[in-house]
Amino acid sequence: ETGVTQTPRHLVMGMTNKKSLKCEQHLGHNAMYWYKQSAKKPLELMFVYNFKEQTENNSVPSRFSPECPNSSHLFLHLHTLQPEDSALYLCASSQATGSNQPQHFGDGTRLSIL
Amino acid sequence: EDQVTQSPEALRLQEGESSSLNCSYTVSGLRGLFWYRQDPGKGPEFLFTLYSAGEEKEKERLKATLTKKESFLHITAPKPEDSATYLCAVQAPYGQNFVFGPGTRLSVLP
Numbered sequence: 001e002t003g004v005t006q007t008p009r010h011l012v013m014g015m016t017n018k019k020s021l022k023c024e025q026h027l028g029h030n031a032m033y034w035y036k037q038s039a040k041k042p043l044e045l046m047f048v049y050n051f052k053e054q055t056e057n058n059s060v061p062s063r064f065s066p067e068c069p070n071s072s073h074l075f076l077h078l079h080t081l082q083p084e085d086s087a088l089y090l091c092a093s094s095q096a097t098g099s100n101q102p103q104h105f106g107d108g109t110r111l112s113i114l
Numbered sequence: 115e116d117q118v119t120q121s122p123e124a125l126r127l128q129e130g131e132s133s134s135l136n137c138s139y140t141v142s143g144l145r146g147l148f149w150y151r152q153d154p155g156k157g158p159e160f161l162f163t164l165y166s167a168g169e170e171k172e173k174e175r176l177k178a179t180l181t182k183k184e185s186f187l188h189i190t191a192p193k194p195e196d197s198a199t200y201l202c203a204v205q206a207p208y209g210q211n212f213v214f215g216p217g218t219r220l221s222v223l224p
Binding site for chain 2: 004104
């Protein structure tokens with residue numbers, strides 16, 4: 001596989017459920033990102049990891065919990081979500097956070113909260 | 115605060131009708147400006163990086179240009195398969211993160 005792969009592609013969950021989103025990159029990058037994309041709004045950066053260390057938490061509610069076990073894998077653990085959390089969640093990777101190289105994105109997980 | 119705006123919000127073109135999309139930014143210095151294409155249900159696909167004013171990049175029917183305050187994505191003789199949302203993002207010299215614009219939704223009619 002090449003590029004950035006996200007699973008699942010679609011997820012429907014109730015507000016009391018716990019689920020996890022997974023991202024894997026095969027580009028040899030050292031930085032990984034979580035973004036939220038809602039209708040008619042720009043991409044919102046959520047979390048940044050560089051060489052497995054979290055370098056940015058963009059005031060994200062604690063019901064979103066990221067995990068980066070190595071430079072190739074990134075998870076987003078979800079619990080007690082709200083209806084306004086329904087969105088497309090995108091994972092991206094880049095060479096490193098300090099570089100001016102492009103970020104490469106996966107196809108996202110479409111999350112619906114009932 | 116770094117800001118990125120894009121215009122128009124939506125654009126409908128006939129096949130073969132050339133046009134340009136605009137990305138305006140306010141950032142103190144620029145490390146890079148990035149153009150992406152996003153199809154429905156997919157993640158953004160990287161197109162170009164521009165680093166300094168005067169720089170141009172081309173790929174098939176697309177040409178990106180950069181000035182000190184804005185970038186243009188010129189589409190020459192577009193085809194229906196060019197229909198997508200086009201996003202631009204900027205990276206400031208002191209920051210590590212990208213700031214994305216809201217995108218331009220392009221529809222090319224046969």
